Amino acid sequence: MSDHPTTTSESSPQELVPLSEGSPPERATRTTLRYVDDRLGSANFLKRSMDKVFPDHWSFMLGEIALYSFVILLLSGVYLSLFFHASQRVVVYDGSYQPLRGVSMTDAYASTLHLSFDVRGGLLMRQIHHWAALLFVTSIVVHMFRVFFTGAFRKPRTINWHIGVGLMVLAILEGFAGYSLPDDLLSGTGLRIAYSVAESIPVVGTYVVYFLFGGDYPGQDIISRLFIIHVLLVPGILLALISAHMMILWHQKHTDFPGPGKTEHNVIGTKFYPGFFLKTNGFLFMVFGVCAALAAFAQINPVWLYGPYDAGQVSAGSQPDWYILFLEGSLRMMPNWETHLWHHTISWNILIPGVVIPGIMFTLMAVYPAIESWVEKDKGFHNLLDRPRDKPVRTGLGVMSLTFYMVLVIAGANDILASTFHWSLQATTWVLRVLIIVLPPIAFKITKRICLGLQHHDAALLHHGVETGIIRRLPSGAYIEVEEPLAPQKAETLAAQIGYDHDGHPPALAGSTNGHAAADGGISRPVGALAKTRSKLESFWDEPREDIPDPHVPDDAEHH
Amino acid sequence: MVSVSSPDAPEPTPRRRIRKRRIASLGILVAALGTIGTLYAGLAPSGSAASNSDPSIARGRQLFLQGCASCHGLNAQGGVRAPSLIGVGAAAVDFRVGTGRMPLQQHGPEAPRKRPVYNNAQIQLLAGYVASLGAGPAIPTNLNYQSADVAFGGSLFRTNCAQCHNFAGSGGALTYGKYAPSLSEATPKQIYEAMITGPENMPVFGDKEITPAQKLAIISYIRTIKTEPNPGGAGLGRVGPVTETAVAWLVGIGALVIVTMWIGSRA
Numbered sequence: 001m002s003d004h005p006t007t008t009s010e011s012s013p014q015e016l017v018p019l020s021e022g023s024p025p026e027r028a029t030r031t032t033l034r035y036v037d038d039r040l041g042s043a044n045f046l047k048r049s050m051d052k053v054f055p056d057h058w059s060f061m062l063g064e065i066a067l068y069s070f071v072i073l074l075l076s077g078v079y080l081s082l083f084f085h086a087s088q089r090v091v092v093y094d095g096s097y098q099p100l101r102g103v104s105m106t107d108a109y110a111s112t113l114h115l116s117f118d119v120r121g122g123l124l125m126r127q128i129h130h131w132a133a134l135l136f137v138t139s140i141v142v143h144m145f146r147v148f149f150t151g152a153f154r155k156p157r158t159i160n161w162h163i164g165v166g167l168m169v170l171a172i173l174e175g176f177a178g179y180s181l182p183d184d185l186l187s188g189t190g191l192r193i194a195y196s197v198a199e200s201i202p203v204v205g206t207y208v209v210y211f212l213f214g215g216d217y218p219g220q221d222i223i224s225r226l227f228i229i230h231v232l233l234v235p236g237i238l239l240a241l242i243s244a245h246m247m248i249l250w251h252q253k254h255t256d257f258p259g260p261g262k263t264e265h266n267v268i269g270t271k272f273y274p275g276f277f278l279k280t281n282g283f284l285f286m287v288f289g290v291c292a293a294l295a296a297f298a299q300i301n302p303v304w305l306y307g308p309y310d311a312g313q314v315s316a317g318s319q320p321d322w323y324i325l326f327l328e329g330s331l332r333m334m335p336n337w338e339t340h341l342w343h344h345t346i347s348w349n350i351l352i353p354g355v356v357i358p359g360i361m362f363t364l365m366a367v368y369p370a371i372e373s374w375v376e377k378d379k380g381f382h383n384l385l386d387r388p389r390d391k392p393v394r395t396g397l398g399v400m401s402l403t404f405y406m407v408l409v410i411a412g413a414n415d416i417l418a419s420t421f422h423w424s425l426q427a428t429t430w431v432l433r434v435l436i437i438v439l440p441p442i443a444f445k446i447t448k449r450i451c452l453g454l455q456h457h458d459a460a461l462l463h464h465g466v467e468t469g470i471i472r473r474l475p476s477g478a479y480i481e482v483e484e485p486l487a488p489q490k491a492e493t494l495a496a497q498i499g500y501d502h503d504g505h506p507p508a509l510a511g512s513t514n515g516h517a518a519a520d521g522g523i524s525r526p527v528g529a530l531a532k533t534r535s536k537l538e539s540f541w542d543e544p545r546e547d548i549p550d551p552h553v554p555d556d557a558e559h560h
Numbered sequence: 561m562v563s564v565s566s567p568d569a570p571e572p573t574p575r576r577r578i579r580k581r582r583i584a585s586l587g588i589l590v591a592a593l594g595t596i597g598t599l600y601a602g603l604a605p606s607g608s609a610a611s612n613s614d615p616s617i618a619r620g621r622q623l624f625l626q627g628c629a630s631c632h633g634l635n636a637q638g639g640v641r642a643p644s645l646i647g648v649g650a651a652a653v654d655f656r657v658g659t660g661r662m663p664l665q666q667h668g669p670e671a672p673r674k675r676p677v678y679n680n681a682q683i684q685l686l687a688g689y690v691a692s693l694g695a696g697p698a699i700p701t702n703l704n705y706q707s708a709d710v711a712f713g714g715s716l717f718r719t720n721c722a723q724c725h726n727f728a729g730s731g732g733a734l735t736y737g738k739y740a741p742s743l744s745e746a747t748p749k750q751i752y753e754a755m756i757t758g759p760e761n762m763p764v765f766g767d768k769e770i771t772p773a774q775k776l777a778i779i780s781y782i783r784t785i786k787t788e789p790n791p792g793g794a795g796l797g798r799v800g801p802v803t804e805t806a807v808a809w810l811v812g813i814g815a816l817v818i819v820t821m822w823i824g825s826r827a
């Protein structure tokens with residue numbers, strides 16, 4: 001990247017350049033800046049912003065998908081709010097969708113039908129809004145995994161990690177609230193489940209749902225309350241948190257993968273203006289385009305087919321949107337346990353899968369950075385990312401959690417699977433119950449193995465070069481494969497990634513990762529149960545990496 | 561109206577709340593069969609009284625002996641391999657054979673819909689023979705469903721059928737490998753027959769529970785949404801959010817990640 005014209009290293013000196021110099025976009029910026037500065041005296045800030053450097057890697061754009069789909073949600077959501085009636089008043093439908101004419105339904109549902117069939121662009125807007133909602137949550141999750149697997153959550157970025165977890169939870173809530181608004185048969189069924197989940201919380205549950213729903217399910221208030229939650233409360237918080245997220249990012253600068261010339265103290269990449277600005281704008285339109293294309297060609301949430309919500313009706317295959325599917329799955333997978341205590345029923349079958357499991361999942365997500373830094377006794381700053389393979393335990397844990405989550409999601413669609421493949425619903429559920437216990441540890445083991453294998457492969461590449469596929473016979477009669485050393489630039493990058501420092505010293509081995517072992521004066525005996533756990537965990541985390549040879553020591557041992 | 565309806569069947573009150581029905585409860589099934597049996601006793605023209613000297617019944621018996629007796633017994637009395645057909649009625653035969661479910665080819669959790677083995681004339685003969693053994697629901701004719709109330713049918717459909725067949729009749733899973741099939745291929749006559757005979761795990765919907773006029777409304781709804789285009793684009797199987805999920809991940813995020821990589825590689 002360092003040979004690219006717009007590539008800059010931040011902290012380059014700023015001098016006043018004549019207005020006529022440079023490429024057209026550069027001149028345009030400079031003119032604008034001068035104009036503003038002459039009036040506000042703020043050009044220094046703007047200039048610094050325009051010169052902000054963004055590293056180039058495709059995975060750094062994932063968060064932007066989330067950002068732009070949020071923008072789309074705001075815009076399309078405002079349009080929908082102009083026509084949507086958040087009311088549970090019962091009306092008789094007389095719009096243009098024939099198969100529902102004359103049916104009694106809530107005003108919320110009727111207005112959604114009106115939006116879909118009688119408002120110009122209404123259906124398209126609904127579909128854009130819903131596809132963007134799916135993209136929004138999806139990209140948040142994908143973005144989060146990028147951050148996790150590259151270690152970008154480490155100090156100093158832990159606060160942004162926590163904001164991210166909050167954003168994800170809020171996005172899921174927001175999606176659920178929106179999905180419930182049309183008051184159709186599927187969303188009503190989902191809301192009914194949410195009601196029982198909240199109700200299952202011991203002691204306070206009943207009061208909480210009574211307060212939320214204004215009485216027994218479905219009550220008269222829930223749609224109008226969800227509406228305020230959906231269009232005002234949660235978007236407001238989301239907006240605030242997203243701003244905080246971006247400001248912290250701006251302030252802390254972006255992380256980057258190790259590479260030649262990249263250190264913990266610099267950022268190398270494209271200047272915000274024009275390079276990154278153009279790139280990110282192009283991207284904005286791509287996200288818009290994908291949403292619009294999906295909305296134009298793929299039908300989503302056809303509420304007119306679901307029918308209005310009616311407590312006496314239910315449809316086969318009533319699923320929520322995908323981001324709720326893991327909850328649905330955990331509810332479906334749970335055996336039917338209940339305890340009766342002093343005239344109270346504790347519904348473990350709802351409490352555990354609906355409250356405890358998601359609670360544990362999100363808590364673990366939030367505290368993971370603290371756990372890792374505690375175990376690794378790592379208090380340092382990290383501006384350079386890890387490659388997933390270089391952190392086998394973290395990567396393994398991530399894939400393990402992902403596996404657990406995937407099984408939950410799949411369980412949420414167990415009936416669709418069963419009917420599509422003609423499996424037995426019971427057998428499917430039992431297989432998934434076994435898989436959720438067995439698969440995650442296996443996923444951990446396999447991932448760790450793969451990581452170690454890749455490390456080995458990298459070391460071999462660096463040390464021996466690329467296998468050319470050419471076989472040569474030695475005078476001794478043995479066959480060898482001719483190896484070609486890596487191109488110098490590639491080798492340099494790889495060395496930096498593996499962790500060689502600038503003087504070519506190999507990375508520290510286990511036990512001395514952060515130099516603490518040496519600083520402690522050798523072996524320190526852990527005292528206390530906590531310390532013992534930690535030291536056990538530490539040796540688990542820091543299991544010696546594959547032997548990495550020093551590139552400067554010529555390797556004369558014969559191989560193959 | 562339908563030919564099988566009793567003349568004094570009350571006109572349905574539109575939009576009357578229909579009670580939610582229990583799924584496949586054996587008691588209801590037996591009771592319903594009983595009711596239907598009595599109801600049709602006087603209506604079935606080819607009841608057991610009709611003599612076996614009727615040549616078409618003899619031909620039907622011939623076909624039965626060739627294709628069905630190995631399982632259902634020489635006199636359709638049933639056996640270890642298949643239930644008795646005495647009293648199941650012509651509608652049951654027309655449905656089972658007309659949807660290709662019979663003759664059964666393979667024992668599984670459920671007999672799937674197949675290409676029918678017999679042609680229409682043969683099915684009529686088989687049905688006539690079975691109907692001659694004992695009274696049962698007759699094959700409905702003159703199903704004038706086009707003039708029925710679609711929207712009312714939709715409500716009835718969601719109350720009585722959607723829990724197994726899904727909101728749009730796309731089908732759904734039942735327990736132990738059984739499933740409620742998609743309704744997209746069933747003809748109006750077969751839909752009517754399914755309701756009055758309750759094949760396998762489907763309950764019988766007698767005329768007390770769903771009047772003939774209401775049945776026509778249900779048929780009208782099923783046919784309407786089947787032929788109705790999807791105004792929002794591709795229907796994605798009409799199975800709800802699961803396929804939308806697949807599209808969001810594979811097409812939505814998939815496309816954007818490829819774009820990101822592409823932009824990244826050109827920056």
Ligand code: HEM
Pocket residue numbers: 070073074076077078080081082084112115126129130133136171174175176177178179180181182230231235238300301
């Ligand atoms: C920020 C993230 C947001 C998410 C994840 C989200 C998600 C959703 C979803 C899934 C639906 C159901 C859509 C459907 O009918 O198929 C919905 C409906 C709706 N949303 Fe949002 N939304 C968001 C923001 C907003 C905002 C900011 C507004 C308004 C300013 C808004 C207004 C509405 C309205 C009025 C409806 C109901 C209309 C209808 O169902 O057709 N949404 N939302």
